[in-house]
Amino acid sequence: MNSYLPRTLSGIVYTGVIVVFALMPVFVQFSGQIFYLDIFSRIMILAIAALSLNLLIGYGGMISLGHAAFLGIGAYCVGIPVYYEIYNGWIHLALAIVACGVFALVTGAISLRTKGVYFIMITLAFAQMVYFTFVSLEEYGGDDGLVIELRSEFGSWLDLEDNIALYYTIFAVLLLSLFFVHRLVHARFGRVILGSKFNDRRMQSLGFETYRYRLVCYVISGILCGIAGLFLGNFTSFISPEMMDWTRSGELIFMVILGGTGVLFGPVVGAGVFILLEVWLPQIITFINGLGLGAKLPHELWHLIFGVTLIAVVLFGRGGIHGLLTRKKRP
Amino acid sequence: MDWNLFVIQFINGLQLGILLFLLASGLTLIFGIMDFINLAHGSFYMVGAYFCATLTFLTGSFVLAALIAVAGVFIVGVIVETTIVKRLYRSDHLDHVLVTFGLILVFDTLVQMIWGPEGMVIPLPAVLDGQFEVASLVFPSYRLLIIVSGLLVAAGLYLLVMKTRLGMLIRAGASNRDMVSALGVNINRLFMLVFALGAALAGLSGLLIAPITETNIGMGNGIIILAFVVIIIGGIGSIKGALYAALIIGLIDTMGRSYLDSLLKSFMSVQNAETAAPAISAMLIYILMAVILAVRPQGLFPPAGAA
Numbered sequence: 001m002n003s004y005l006p007r008t009l010s011g012i013v014y015t016g017v018i019v020v021f022a023l024m025p026v027f028v029q030f031s032g033q034i035f036y037l038d039i040f041s042r043i044m045i046l047a048i049a050a051l052s053l054n055l056l057i058g059y060g061g062m063i064s065l066g067h068a069a070f071l072g073i074g075a076y077c078v079g080i081p082v083y084y085e086i087y088n089g090w091i092h093l094a095l096a097i098v099a100c101g102v103f104a105l106v107t108g109a110i111s112l113r114t115k116g117v118y119f120i121m122i123t124l125a126f127a128q129m130v131y132f133t134f135v136s137l138e139e140y141g142g143d144d145g146l147v148i149e150l151r152s153e154f155g156s157w158l159d160l161e162d163n164i165a166l167y168y169t170i171f172a173v174l175l176l177s178l179f180f181v182h183r184l185v186h187a188r189f190g191r192v193i194l195g196s197k198f199n200d201r202r203m204q205s206l207g208f209e210t211y212r213y214r215l216v217c218y219v220i221s222g223i224l225c226g227i228a229g230l231f232l233g234n235f236t237s238f239i240s241p242e243m244m245d246w247t248r249s250g251e252l253i254f255m256v257i258l259g260g261t262g263v264l265f266g267p268v269v270g271a272g273v274f275i276l277l278e279v280w281l282p283q284i285i286t287f288i289n290g291l292g293l294g295a296k297l298p299h300e301l302w303h304l305i306f307g308v309t310l311i312a313v314v315l316f317g318r319g320g321i322h323g324l325l326t327r328k329k330r331p
Numbered sequence: 332m333d334w335n336l337f338v339i340q341f342i343n344g345l346q347l348g349i350l351l352f353l354l355a356s357g358l359t360l361i362f363g364i365m366d367f368i369n370l371a372h373g374s375f376y377m378v379g380a381y382f383c384a385t386l387t388f389l390t391g392s393f394v395l396a397a398l399i400a401v402a403g404v405f406i407v408g409v410i411v412e413t414t415i416v417k418r419l420y421r422s423d424h425l426d427h428v429l430v431t432f433g434l435i436l437v438f439d440t441l442v443q444m445i446w447g448p449e450g451m452v453i454p455l456p457a458v459l460d461g462q463f464e465v466a467s468l469v470f471p472s473y474r475l476l477i478i479v480s481g482l483l484v485a486a487g488l489y490l491l492v493m494k495t496r497l498g499m500l501i502r503a504g505a506s507n508r509d510m511v512s513a514l515g516v517n518i519n520r521l522f523m524l525v526f527a528l529g530a531a532l533a534g535l536s537g538l539l540i541a542p543i544t545e546t547n548i549g550m551g552n553g554i555i556i557l558a559f560v561v562i563i564i565g566g567i568g569s570i571k572g573a574l575y576a577a578l579i580i581g582l583i584d585t586m587g588r589s590y591l592d593s594l595l596k597s598f599m600s601v602q603n604a605e606t607a608a609p610a611i612s613a614m615l616i617y618i619l620m621a622v623i624l625a626v627r628p629q630g631l632f633p634p635a636g637a638a
Contacts, residue, residue: 132617
């Protein structure tokens with residue numbers, strides 16, 4: 001038998017998820033449910049962002065509560081050039097990489113000197129700085145945000161105005177990111193990062209300057225999240241500081257935990273389940289109300305269910321969805 | 332210089348500082364003693380405001396409503412601690428962040444379901460709703476009341492922490508909780524009391540601001556971040572640090588917003604100053620925090636004996 005076929009339950013599920021991603025536009029063509037193309041585009045974009053955060057949280061043990069800032073910076077790297085009628089996508093991409101890289105380098109260099117709670121709070125503080133900067137930039141819409149008139153242009157061979165082309169571009173970037181993160185965490189670099197998560201002092205006494213490794217990891221993660229932001233901007237065609245509100249960073253962490261920390265594919269599943277819950281819960285409530293059972297459920301109820309799920313996952317669901325899939329049955 | 336404006340801004344800054352202190356003092360104790368990150372602390376702030384709004388309409392008295400509301404938030408704090416938070420003291424910080432993030436969603440939704448999406452106005456008694464004049468300077472009465480009552484609470488807290496047995500245990504817990512527990516103190520009950528006390532203080536903070544800003548859903552989610560900045564700057568676990576840091580943050584934030592543009596105009600073009608000033612003033616306190624963390628990671632006034 002071909003040894004590349006998945007054998008474990010988790011392997012089968014993850015392969016299935018990729019197949020679903022790959023075939024979604026086909027399903028949409030036949031069923032006419034265009035709605036789902038949007039939802040799955042969003043899932044894949046947030047999956048890339050969560051993937052980058054997993055590098056920090058899952059592999060590096062660095063709990064950043066400010067990761068949405070990179071998402072926002074990436075999106076504004078499309079929005080601001082487009083505002084000046086610069087549509088070249090390669091310029092947007094270069095801007096996003098440079099801006100997120102520099103921001104991650106500077107803030108990371110300061111943040112990584114701290115540990116634990118202080119690290120959580122200082123990343124949050126830096127993200128708040130970015131948030132307030134964009135709120136006060138009235139030239140670019142301030143609080144109200146900025147409409148992106150035309151999407152990034154990467155050349156005549158790729159038209160992102162076509163939603164299906166955009167979908168497959170995001171899909172390709174997601175696959176590339178998964179491959180990249182896989183190689184990274186299995187390389188010497190990733191081993192050092194993982195080692196310093198469990199015992200930083202031991203890694204240092206082995207002769208690794210873990211601070212530098214962690215800083216590089218922070219920069220890579222920031223850039224990857226910025227690229228997700230670039231697509232988020234292109235996809236929504238509207239950007240605002242609200243994208244980098246600290247609650248957005250909290251949602252990204254939740255996606256990572258929901259899928260399973262330190263698992264390559266965890267954030268992808270986490271982002272998927274998160275977005276689908278967000279889409280389906282209100283629909284289920286509308287459906288139940290439509291049955292005419294008398295008492296109407298309030299529409300906000302889905303937020304409540306969402307919050308309770310969040311708490312339940314942490315209290316009872318060790319290891320997230322990956323943990324469920326790989327849990328061994330007791331003999 | 333317009334002294335009247337300066338006085339008003341100074342009072343606004345103090346008032347923000349006092350509200351931040353009420354929020355941060357509980358947060359810093361919960362943080363310092365239980366090593367628990369409570370992002371949902373701002374929810375108690377919101378709940379306090381909503382309790383007080385409803386009770387003001389029911390009882391007709393703002394002061395009476397405020398007292399009952401604080402007790403109500405204390406009970407909410409006890410419930411949250413015993414049902415959820417208690418299980419998490421041994422988990423890592425990531426779990427704290429997530430669970431309390433979930434709690435924020437739960438609280439925001441519950442408040443919306445109970446009170447509706449519209450904000451509520453709390454009417455003030457006529458005595459408080461006005462201003463008075465001293466030496467041609469105008470002082471708004473209610474804001475002064477906030478400052479005075481906040482300082483009274485701070486004094487009460489000081490007496491509680493420094494002069495009572497409970498306070499002694501709290502201080503001991505902030506320095507070394509394992510040792511306190513080993514000496515035979517019922518640490519679970521101490522934790523519950525501290526958590527609920529912190530919740531009540533946050534509720535007080537929320538209900539004090541509500542007559543000025545109206546209540547609204549998620550009102551605690553913005554200010555809680557400021558409160559975190561306060562406790563990081565002040566030193567985790569230190570009430571004294573929380574007081575000083577809260578006043579510094581309150582004044583810097585308020586004064587920065589009103590005076591930074593004229594300051595910048597003295598050495599920049601008017602147009603540049605007007606674009607830069609709001610951005611810089613919004614970032615000022617975060618810059619301050621980053622600098623303090625870089626230079627003095629344990630904060631300005633870390634509690635004695637804390638590692």
